[in-house]
Amino acid sequence: MTTTDFRDRLYELYRPPSDHFTFVDVPDMQFAVIDGDGNPEGEVFAKAIKWLFTTIYPIKQDAKKRMGKRFAEPPLECLWWADDMSDLILGNKDKLKWRLMIVLPHWTDDALFQQGVETAVGRLGEKPTTLRREIMKEGHSVQILHKGPYEELQEINTKLYRDFLPEHDLKPNGFHHQIYLDDPTRTASQKRKTIIRQPVV
């Protein structure tokens, strides 16, 4: 894969249009993953994010060395679901279940991942039981880029699940997926870019 091919692929996956839904076929990718439930504004969610970024740090340093200029900073991603789907659409935060993820280089093996975990354990203490490396299979998906506050994601979700999917005779085929392209502590809310992605069938 040439650098150009690689960049084009990254753009297809991580820079969709913001004015309309598009389709993308997501390849299998491996991720560092932590599961949880409950309000994402709580401490458990923030701590899980910290664990992920600390765990991937040595893996990221290794990737930077191997990839040089081709290296791109992986964003934080999160799968969202709920026992009752309307809780997801309506944004009832306490009812949500989540899976935080950061994509790993394809060459990451158990040894390299374990090195990352040990680094994180050394800094943060006892590791979350659900921290693991996992291959995510999404395949055919609908996605869109949102620019603005996270609160506005709700109306896009409504358009996606109540309008776009039924109009195109599609059904969800996997969890609701959000990709956070900006660090919210450094980016004003109106400038934040978030990808919404939904695997479909």
Place this chain on the structure above:
Amino acid sequence: MSESLTDSELLVLGLVSEMPRHGYELEQIIEQRGMREWTQIGFSSIYFVLGKLEKKGLVTAEKPAGTKAKKSYLMTETGQQALITQTLSALTTVRPTYSSLLMGMIHWPALQREQALDALNQRGKAIQEEITRIEGIQLDQQPLPDHVDALFDYSIAQLRSEADWLQKTLDYMTCKPWNT
């Protein structure tokens, strides 16, 4: 107007440019990002600096309705221009910072052989400890944008460079014939 900003003023202006912030938020950000590592700005100084930036027309204060609401600061157009100018200047200006080491080397002949070599050895150990400390902060601060990671890499690279110099110098001085 091409007035120069102090490091503290430039730091605060940059943080306000990210998003509107009140003084206490600025204190939290400065603390969380470990910015006191490389700039002197106390908590009480933040309001002083904000006041100066406001006087210069680089930021403006807005106070939302409600008596207990905190005053929030926004960057102005003039502030945007000043931020760009000062940041470009900061990147391009090579401003040597003189280490106490230079004074030590100047007066090297005043020392006894063993105490001089021992002092350099101690410095070598202190440099390694400092590298480890900064690497720890860089890890603890994750996630960091590339440009901030690069900032940490810069500090570490400087220390490693000095460690290299020190090892070569120590080796040479150890082997060198010593007067008296």
